[in-house]
Amino acid sequence: MRTVFHEKLDELTGQLAKLCGQAGLSMKSATQALLDADLAAAEQVISDHDQMGALRATAEQAAFALLALQQPVAGDLRVVFSAIQIIGDVERMDALAVHVAKIARLRYPDHVVYGEVSDCFADMGRLAVELGESARQVLLTPDPAAAARLREEDNAMDDLYRRLFGLLMSPTWQHGVPAAVDTALLGRFYERFADHAVEVGRRVIFVATGTLPAEEDISTY
């Protein structure tokens, strides 16, 4: 029989999963705002952020209450402990989508990115949505092997990030300094988004196995 405590634990996990999926969808809209100079999409991401903040606050209070009232141990404690850390990661994932949307809004009605760079961000956007969805799924079905695969998706994001910097740092870059600055920061936002999704995967592995996988090395950028 499921206890009320375990129902509350599942509810907390469900909130985290929802936040991950939503962060992916925010990055999808932010990417659309960026590629299509779509102001409405940008505004949507920015206004959704408050709603996500309310859900994060609810999840944080739920985690605190579970610790205070139920004093979980062992595997149950790992769920709550990891939830506190995952809330931090989904906060950043959502904030990074907002950063992308705000650059699109700042440059509107101009496009921020062009040609090959634009293709690169389209791929990064698709990957970000996948990462948000993968993080959502591994929270709901905590399979350590699936959680570890988030790192492979992150490797694909890192490849795109390097491709982007190859374009940016090339002597053939034609779009001037302001566009280069926007592009570099945007690239960083997608790359960090992926890193946070990997962190969610690491925490899921900790919940499932009791062992936290090693952190990834810090890249040069």
Added chain:
Amino acid sequence: MRTVFHEKLDELTGQLAKLCGQAGLSMKSATQALLDADLAAAEQVISDHDQMGALRATAEQAAFALLALQQPVAGDLRVVFSAIQIIGDVERMDALAVHVAKIARLRYPDHVVYGEVSDCFADMGRLAVELGESARQVLLTPDPAAAARLREEDNAMDDLYRRLFGLLMSPTWQHGVPAAVDTALLGRFYERFADHAVEVGRRVIFVATGTLPAEEDISTY
């Protein structure tokens, strides 16, 4: 009489304080590496990161053990709960110092920044050290007013960040695209460092008062 439990709680807080102070010192060395093209300083920051990682892992295990074995409530629970979040912030602060050091190392023996930009980073570096030190102090002496003042130091960092972007985006920028990209990312690393220090302050206010201050708005960059 202090109980063993409260001694362990103080020990955890002491570890977090040490991590904040060390992150500030890492940013000091990283800034020196950047401004003086000092390869040894850069290497030091990068190799210190592993040591910091070990201390973070110890702090995380201590927080877990306190929850598992002592099942704290009320104010004591707030200390442990916040510690879990602060560990995430100091991880990022240290990683951001490593990012600065890695850019300095990548461009060595060349300088990455020049003239006015260099002055800006010198100021940002000084502020980062102050922020690390302020975060350390408010952890050790949890004064909500002092914790709130971290936001003022962060405002000063934001001003510098805007000044930097004014230089970067100006038509008079003379240093080309690759230097602009480095400068933009470096600026972002300092600005994020400050944000994480502010987060530490917010958590200290939560520990002291039971109420978490509002998050700051997300800036355009």
